[in-house]
Amino acid sequence: MRTTFFLPNKLAAQVAVFDAQPELGIVHSGWRRVTQDGDPLTDVEPWHHTPRLNLENWLRWKPILPSAMMFRRSWLERAGGFDPQLHQAEDTDLVLRLAYLGCKADWLRQITVCYRQHGQSAFNQSLAQARSLEIVIDRVFAQPELPVPVRMMENHIRYNTFVWIAWLLYHTGSPKIMVQYLQRSWPYTPYSTVETIVNWLESFSQFTRGVGGSLDADALGQSPEWQQLMHWVLDSPKC
Secondary structure, rough: OOOEEEEOOOHHHHHHHHOOOHHHHHHHEEEEEEEOOOOEEEOOOHHHOOOOOOOHHHHHOOOOOOHHOOEEEHHHHHHOOOOOOOOOOHHHHHHHHHOOOEEEEEEEEEEEEEOOOOOOHHHOOOOHHHHHHHHHHHHHHOOOOOHHHHHHOOOHHHHHHHHHHHHHHHHOOOOHHHHHHHHHHHHOOOOOOHHHHHHHHHHHHHHHHHHOOOOHHHHHOHHHHHHHHHHHHOOOOOO
């Protein structure tokens, strides 16, 4: 069973954007999360919080789904395509490399593809995805000629990335490893102790809504893993 399938006129609509803006290397679009049987769950329209697709916003929000995108071949050849050494997050790595090289991107503001949610999807390969995403972020900030505004975002990007990984692990049934990644986000937080905890909960709720669900904050707060984390927070030098 295919993980993704295109909606009618997807390719023609994206080609039309390329024709209208020949300087573009990427045309991105929205997607629909659907059940294993193809029933709609929720539409994802990232342009509302990420109207501009530049290196800063690719890093900050990572609104990446390759099946919803169209790439100009010359740019793919210039970037060298996907990195076969990455088992997950190879799509994020490719897009960030393209953006670093100066590849311009824009939105086709419509839903063009359906993304099927099932146990075999890459989304549920959470631990491998987490480890690969860490490698990708390390590669970005190892670039010697990274623009200064992006370099100044490093702590913020690392914090948000670790929090997102923690949510992914919790969402896919790995709460013990979730704790480890929230602890790893701690040195990078720009917030006070209480504000950081609130931000973790708000971020988890936002990410869960993004996949068509609703966070059970009571269940999370009462879990032994979260209680363990709160004890660790109270013992942290940041307090």
